């Protein structure tokens with residue numbers, strides 16, 4: 721497994737132990753088809769759960785090739801960064817099928833405790849080697865005008881992800897219980913912008929928890945699901961390795977968009993019912 725580095729400050733024993741426990745709990749040789757009851761319980765407690773291996777090496781080779789192709793087409797003219805490839809599934813059947821993979825929908829359905837599942841958004845967030853951007857501390861809940869605001873996000877590692885190449889870090893609900901249902905104070909860093917992170921948790925609000933952040937070290941083909949309210953970030957990728965993720969947000973069938981709150985989600989925004 722990759723080495724553990726802390727985003728800021730030194731490695732603490734608690735943080736190191738948290739990562740070791742994370743890795744031990746979430747690695748298994750076979751692909752995961754169903755969460756055990758204790759995994760669902762852990763998700764409810766912590767706001768995040770690892771799937772271990774979600775796709776086989778063979779499946780991942782095809783997924784990676786398909787995503788690489790989309791990245792190269794979408795970034796060809798240099799107008800959009802590979803971190804910001806949002807909602808391509810609306811015009812791409814292959815991506816819609818990937819987002820609707822039955823194994824993933826079964827797992828999302830378990831975590832949402834809902835037979836019916838919608839795709840809310842998809843994103844390819846591929847941090848190129850050396851110049852990959854940092855994602856600031858945020859809660860997704862701040863961005864999403866949904867009622868009820870129940871979302872689980874699949875984060876599939878398309879490349880190995882570790883602290884060296886900008887893996888995601890989380891502050892679990894066990895550490896910051898108020899974050900479970902409240903937005904921590906934010907500062908708006910720029911005007912609202914589609915794929916950009918502009919509602920960052922204020923430094924003074926995140927500081928008390930930062931030394932207990934967990935780095936999600938995942939091998940290609942492994943994944944995690946996180947809750948909409950979970951505080952998370954990721955450092956820049958200054959390494960020589962790319963760090964690419966395929967991210968899909970799922971809601972229960974009953975969740976509705978509240979139109980007019982954010983530009984990206986207009987009256988005609990479609991939350992596709994896929995199960």
Ligand SMILES: O=C(O)CCC(=O)C(=O)O
Nearest residue numbers: 845855860888954965967
């Ligand atoms: O991939 C990352 O570094 C951040 C992803 C993220 O913010 C999210 O999935 O909500």
